[in-house]
Amino acid sequence: MRPLGVVIAVLVTIIMVFFARRLATDVPHIVAGTVPDDDLTEKYVAHPWLAYGHIVPGVVYLLGAPLQLSHRFRSRHYRLHRRLGRVLLGCALLSGVLSVVLGVVFAWGGGAETTATLVFGSWFVVALLLAFRAIRRGQVPQHRRWMVRAFAVGLGVATIRIWVGLFTGIQIGLLGMGDETMPVRATFGIAFWLGLSMHVAFAEWWLRRTPDLDG
């Protein structure tokens, strides 16, 4: 596996871990109809349709997208690429639109998270729509470019978690702030901005480096 493939696999795994953790925390409360103690979980439990309408299609998209972006897979299984592409595009659009709703209505990290979600969630949805328009017009290189941009944002969700982990470690471990002060909350929005802008920048660099993969 190439180094980029390894990085993608690690980032997808991080997202799967957080997805599993979310399920393990929320589902018992949703089933029993109980209210969780912490306000982050409370948000997911109170609005399961919105939260999981974002998370589940997002997970499906992120698991399928690496296959779609593989040049080898596309050239060998073009029909499957087209069929799977429709399903994954639908999932990604649903997840992207609901991410903006989540970020505007229930941003746990406050204003910085809301603005980051508006900017990058919109960029994600626009990139997907432009990718679709490009392929309808038979513009394969442009289709690939917009799909790479969208995927980079989706994968950025994992890098946000890495930043949140680093900020938490610094604040609790180095600065000695207790868990009860909820230091994570203040840095959540910053983690969104850092994680997602890094991914957008990386995608542009990658596209300049590999401009003609599809001719």
Ligand code: HEM
């Ligand atoms: C496409 C793939 C995506 C997947 C698999 C995904 C997955 C997730 C998961 C698992 C959570 C729960 C996080 C936790 O429990 O720690 C979450 C929450 C959230 N996601 Fe996504 N996401 C995706 C895309 C996006 C995009 C593109 C945005 C916007 C830029 C976004 C914005 C949000 C927001 C605002 C929340 C709520 C965070 C909070 O609790 O305040 N997501 N997502």
